[in-house]
Amino acid sequence: xxxxxxxxxxxxxxxxxxxxxxxxxxxxxxxxxxxxxxxxxxxxxxxxxxxxxxxxxxxxxxxxxxxxxxxxxxxxxxxxxxxxxxxxxx
Numbered sequence: 001x002x003x004x005x006x007x008x009x010x011x012x013x014x015x016x017x018x019x020x021x022x023x024x025x026x027x028x029x030x031x032x033x034x035x036x037x038x039x040x041x042x043x044x045x046x047x048x049x050x051x052x053x054x055x056x057x058x059x060x061x062x063x064x065x066x067x068x069x070x071x072x073x074x075x076x077x078x079x080x081x082x083x084x085x086x087x088x089x090x
Contacts (some may be wrong), residue, residue: 015041021078022040039052067085069084
């Protein structure tokens with residue numbers, strides 16, 4: 001989103017696997033008046049990858065960082081999926 005605010009023809013594409021997180025991100029983008037292509041999907045889905053195209057200058061990711069069911073699994077589903085690999089690894 002920071003890059004999208006810089007202007008100068010910068011385009012920002014965001015991909016989020018969790019529907020709840022997509023809604024939160026959309027709210028943030030709207031409140032900050034940031035133009036971005038926000039999509040709901042899984043990076044491991046070939047159809048999603050195809051729809052994104054093939055050229056990006058910068059790619060960042062924030063995958064879940066704990067193996068499934070290790071440590072304390074939050075009761076909040078959104079937080080649990082953010083922290084634990086509940087949909088499989090990257």
